[in-house]
Amino acid sequence: AGHVAGAEVLGSIEFGVSVLDAPLVVVLGHDSCGAVAAACSALENGRTPGGFVRDVVERVTPSVLAARAAGRETADEILAEHIEHTVDLLLERSRVLAERVADGRLGMVGLSYRLADGSAQLVAARGLDSAVLTA
Template structure:
């Protein structure tokens, strides 16, 4: 994918998934990670996707999706919780950098989700601003409970869906881009053991229906 080429949302998603397949199979190409790419991107950036993921140290986006410099506009918070700064960063990626794809990346064994479940079931509080993270994850856990979901995997998937809905519902910029067909959103569930990224939900990607 060259800088001059502007991919469609579907094309961008296929590139991302292909990179993850290479990572899973231990056949990475490490594209755009050399001195030539460094020089090419020094004057400016043109990433093909916004990657909004959990801050977990095991979710290094460019490694998981076998990409390089200038490919991904990465935003990360614990439990991929979204406040104004996150929404503004994603809108910047979509409206200023013209990224045709936004990905929400959650994962199994998520500490933020586990802490929220513990806080709700055992009433164990947390100090400092970690409490704010738990409060932002709480609606997802409560929604999962209301739907009868009890496993960690199902609750994390519900949190991914909830985050995708929140982004689209709160950001008119993003919603308008999806409506116009210029941008799509995908929620992915990452498995730490095998490195695979599974589709949970999508917006604006008709060729990729929800698989969970």
Template structure:
């Protein structure tokens, strides 16, 4: 197998370096050839779990310039959590030994917009979409209680809430973070610019790179 990041910080650096290449229009498209496909056939060993929104504009391997076998991706509308999602993330860190978990949100998120509409105008969603909206609503209420009004503030609040909920509900992941084995970060992706901005971090040493990203 090809060399992998050996720490949560290395894993984050690898993702952010790939995102910079994507933003600059100079992706390397690594690990996307026939040799990589053959290499992975017996087993996979991704270096990061990525819980992202299902939005079609948020393809993780593309925006982070990664390839086959690099990321263990879980996607739901509004990156909402349920038992299947939690189990998938724990599988990624416990069985596949991923060193990083990323919660990836983005601007112009339809799930956040629907939750804001439901809170502000009492406009309920139908079918199972209502379940998605209800899971995003606590983030919207928290943002409103803090006096936040902008789209980016609501997106950040929802990313923060998802990370907090993930660590609260998954004792397995919380213990891995406490032991220094795994890091958890929240990133906000900007659709027009293509860059991922750091919102929150657990289990990652404060480096100049991550500090600059959060500024």
């Protein structure tokens, strides 16, 4: 979920929404997420990894800090915070997405996927009718 801040990824999402007229964007995070674990580890030991892993950790760290500030400490709670943060970040960075959500033409949801049993839990919903999205 946290790797969607790049311009090329945003461009792909905007293409799907504005050109293909997709009515729903799903941000799907999963448990046992290495990016979340790496960010937590970097915060705990004070060492930021090198290479491109640093980019991943830097994108996830704000979500970890926000979760902890809200008293959300477990891996599942931190993941949910990160998924929700990613949904909101997409809306902040993309005028196309924000306008379509405001116009009622687009829904965005964040789901947390459990690898063990294949279930997904809704953790964030923006736009359209939330009743439709959560049904």
